[in-house]
Amino acid sequence: MSHAQNPDILLRLRRASGHLTSVIAMVEDGRDCLDLAQQMQAVIKAIESTKRILIHHHIDEHLGAAASALPAAEARALVEEIKEVSKYL
Incomplete structure (x- = not known):
């Protein structure tokens, strides 16, 4: 199966996109730095x-x-073994 057909990958990317959209709205609204940093961390994770x-x-x-x-x-x-070592990428 291609990664393009993997529903988990697409779901997670859409979730990250939603988090990023929230961060952009928060910046535009002048939200607190701590709130922004927490949301940015959610995007990164x-x-x-x-x-x-x-x-x-x-x-x-x-x-x-x-x-x-x-x-x-x-x-x-x-x-x-390869999967385990890949966590260090």
């Missing part, structure tokens, strides 16, 4: 989470297919 899901999906699709020549347990372990 939503995008980081979506990026992680996107990368894990890519790993599953491409590395999983490439590792299929290995025994199943070994292939799963390899995919999980």
Whole structure:
């Protein structure tokens, strides 16, 4: 399945977009810095989470297919190891 067809990725991006729209409205309304910083953090976390899901999906699709020549347990372990190290991106 393509990342474009992954409903979780699209849902999370739409949520981040909603948070960002809120931040823009808050800036225009002259809202307090603390409120703005909290909403900006929500946008950052939503995008980081979506990026992680996107990368894990890519790993599953491409590395999983490439590792299929290995025994199943070994292939799963390899995919999980790559996912674990990807959190440091």
